Amino acid sequence: MTIVESLPTPAPAASGVNLAPASSAATFAEIGAVLRDPARRRFLVLSHLRPDGDALGCQLAFGLVLRALGKEVTIWNEDGMLDKLRFLPGAELVNAPPLGQGEMLHDFDVLVALDTAAHPRLGTPLQAIGRIGLTINLDHHISNPGYGDLAYIDGSSPATGQVLYDFFHDQKFPIPADVAANLFVAISTDTGSFQYPNTTAHTYEVAAALIRTGIDHAELSRLLYGSYPRRRLLLLQELLHTLQWGSDGRVAAFALTLEATVRLGVTPEDNEGLIDYIRAIDTVLVAVFFEEMATPAGLIRLSMRSNTPAVDVSAICQQFGGGGHRLAAGARVRGTLAEVEKRVLATIHEALPVVVPTTSPAPAAPAH
Numbered sequence: 001m002t003i004v005e006s007l008p009t010p011a012p013a014a015s016g017v018n019l020a021p022a023s024s025a026a027t028f029a030e031i032g033a034v035l036r037d038p039a040r041r042r043f044l045v046l047s048h049l050r051p052d053g054d055a056l057g058c059q060l061a062f063g064l065v066l067r068a069l070g071k072e073v074t075i076w077n078e079d080g081m082l083d084k085l086r087f088l089p090g091a092e093l094v095n096a097p098p099l100g101q102g103e104m105l106h107d108f109d110v111l112v113a114l115d116t117a118a119h120p121r122l123g124t125p126l127q128a129i130g131r132i133g134l135t136i137n138l139d140h141h142i143s144n145p146g147y148g149d150l151a152y153i154d155g156s157s158p159a160t161g162q163v164l165y166d167f168f169h170d171q172k173f174p175i176p177a178d179v180a181a182n183l184f185v186a187i188s189t190d191t192g193s194f195q196y197p198n199t200t201a202h203t204y205e206v207a208a209a210l211i212r213t214g215i216d217h218a219e220l221s222r223l224l225y226g227s228y229p230r231r232r233l234l235l236l237q238e239l240l241h242t243l244q245w246g247s248d249g250r251v252a253a254f255a256l257t258l259e260a261t262v263r264l265g266v267t268p269e270d271n272e273g274l275i276d277y278i279r280a281i282d283t284v285l286v287a288v289f290f291e292e293m294a295t296p297a298g299l300i301r302l303s304m305r306s307n308t309p310a311v312d313v314s315a316i317c318q319q320f321g322g323g324g325h326r327l328a329a330g331a332r333v334r335g336t337l338a339e340v341e342k343r344v345l346a347t348i349h350e351a352l353p354v355v356v357p358t359t360s361p362a363p364a365a366p367a368h
């Protein structure tokens with residue numbers, strides 16, 4: 001799930017890209033017509049920086065469908081391919097954008113932006129773009145303003161992977177096993193392996209259709225959730241040493257210092273999901289992960305999860321310049337780790353429901 005943090009300085013959009021909100025929502029038929037148009041040959045497929053399985057799975061699924069249509073396909077992500085997701089079919093197609101001195105700008109007929117609520121989060125690839133003929137924006141973030149020429153935003157969908165399945169199915173583009181595996185990983189990632197409340201009956205129907213293409217869903221799930229580098233467990237060990245409790249055990253938090261990041265050689269993807277260990281404690285309503293950032297220095301990244309709709313962590317994070325969803329949000333806060341921890345934990349405490357002390361019922365009046 002993408003957490004919209006307070007944004008870093010937006011990358012300047014290349015002059016040829018139309019990122020103004022589209023006047024009205026596009027239909028699958030309009031987007032399908034672009035893919036079928038033989039005059040549209042060169043496609044660039046982008047998604048958000050610090051990508052997750054939904055971002056990269058969608059980039060690859062879309063790229064593979066375009067390739068099957070005979071298009072020239074370029075797939076860039078600011079962070080390149082994640083090691084953790086190198087098992088995805090076509091993973092070698094994802095590259096970091098070619099940036100640097102003397103590097104030419106690249107022109108494309110169509111830019112496809114996937115799973116990216118705000119266009120600055122497309123990141124450094126925007127700096128490598130020259131002219132773009134047309135921009136398609138496919139997403140499931142309700143906050144997506146609908147930038148680009150053709151925007152299709154389905155806020156009811158738990159994953160952009162599910163939106164893509166609906167699009168390919170509606171427009172009768174074939175979904176072979178390599179595309180299906182990428183869509184399965186995309187949807188599984190954003191639904192917490194089909195467990196989060198955003199998972200709908202239709203999500204299971206889509207998963208069933210994907211499994212019928214012959215993908216090994218058990219092996220994909222094992223690679224996603226049951227296989228980690230040893231470094232990740234050492235990181236968890238480190239984090240558990242910093243575990244602190246707030247508000248009578250209703251808040252749990254841990255923190256990663258820059259020193260530990262360097263000592264353990266932690267990569268951003270190692271952190272993914274570790275907050276769920278403290279979120280899963282039965283007394284906990286809100287879990288927080290504090291992380292000292294290397295760049296930009298002097299900032300603390302905070303990730304927050306709520307176990308109850310009664311506590312809206314997106315509203316809490318907004319007070320610190322961030323945002324996200326009701327049960328999962330984040331922000332970047334200036335200050336030292338100790339200062340930020342103190343301020344954030346105090347703010348969470350204020351947002352918690354008041355505990356009504358359980359008193360034994362008053363003794364019944366004696367009968368006369």
Ligand SMILES: [Mn+2]
Nearest residue numbers: 054115160190
């Ligand atoms: Mn997503």
